[in-house]
Amino acid sequence: MVNKVYVIAGAAGSGKTTVANYLQRQYQMQRVITHTTRPPRSSEQEGVDYHFESEQSMERLHLLEEVEYDHHHYGSSMESLEAGWSTGHDNVIVLDTKGALTYHQKLPHQAIIIFLTVSRLTVLAKRMQLRGDQPSAIDSRLHSREYHRDLNLPNYLKGIAHVIVNDDWTTTKRQIDQLIAQLGK
Numbered sequence: 001m002v003n004k005v006y007v008i009a010g011a012a013g014s015g016k017t018t019v020a021n022y023l024q025r026q027y028q029m030q031r032v033i034t035h036t037t038r039p040p041r042s043s044e045q046e047g048v049d050y051h052f053e054s055e056q057s058m059e060r061l062h063l064l065e066e067v068e069y070d071h072h073h074y075g076s077s078m079e080s081l082e083a084g085w086s087t088g089h090d091n092v093i094v095l096d097t098k099g100a101l102t103y104h105q106k107l108p109h110q111a112i113i114i115f116l117t118v119s120r121l122t123v124l125a126k127r128m129q130l131r132g133d134q135p136s137a138i139d140s141r142l143h144s145r146e147y148h149r150d151l152n153l154p155n156y157l158k159g160i161a162h163v164i165v166n167d168d169w170t171t172t173k174r175q176i177d178q179l180i181a182q183l184g185k
């Protein structure tokens, strides 16, 4: 059986981390920790949420892909994908939509792209507030080009991504379970 990587993409606050945690818990998927130069949020831990890097340490990594998002760099490595698969489980990774396209192109038989959205976009800033993000960080995010790009499914992921509207968590969980059952056949 081929090793899979579930790629979770979508706007900030759409529920990517929540879905990734669910896939870890429910399906024993291995979370691929990516690298970022963004400062940690108060709830975030090194090696759990991200590997937090300086611009200099980021440059020394051997990355499969790298993007700039809201003035910070983010990237993921092939080594961490291999480490996850070596446990015998599928991987789950949280990426922006550009990274999701790169995974689809570089790992066409392994990457499964899930795009999360919500039906009312004003909900996203509220969720970021509830999550405890700094007001200045929310403001910067809401004004970034990448946030606006990832609000709706970009054309380059049409026909590639499975779209889930994450308004209600119980419904989302059911849709994810259905998708996994269907893909596992």
Ligand SMILES: Nc1nc2c(ncn2[C@@H]2O[C@H](COP(=O)(O)OP(=O)(O)O)[C@@H](O)[C@H]2O)c(=O)[nH]1
Pocket: 008, 009, 010, 011, 012, 013, 016, 017, 034, 035, 036, 038, 065, 066, 067, 069, 074, 075, 076, 094, 095, 096, 097, 098, 099, 100
């Ligand atoms: N392409 C790519 N995107 C990443 C990587 N790590 C995180 N991201 C994405 O970068 C964006 C910003 O992430 P973050 O600052 O944690 O904000 P959040 O979306 O509010 O959780 C999100 O769309 C993440 O999915 C990576 O290694 N590569």
Ligand SMILES: Nc1ncnc2c1ncn2[C@@H]1O[C@H](COP(=O)(O)OP(=O)(O)O)[C@@H](O)[C@H]1O
Pocket: 010, 011, 012, 013, 014, 015, 016, 017, 018, 019, 127, 128, 130, 131, 166, 167, 168, 169, 172
């Ligand atoms: N369906 C949902 N209904 C209400 N709150 C949600 C739902 N899904 C996620 N959340 C909450 O919204 C906030 C943002 O979710 P998170 O998973 O951190 O988003 P992302 O990783 O996409 O930025 C978190 O506090 C999370 O608990």
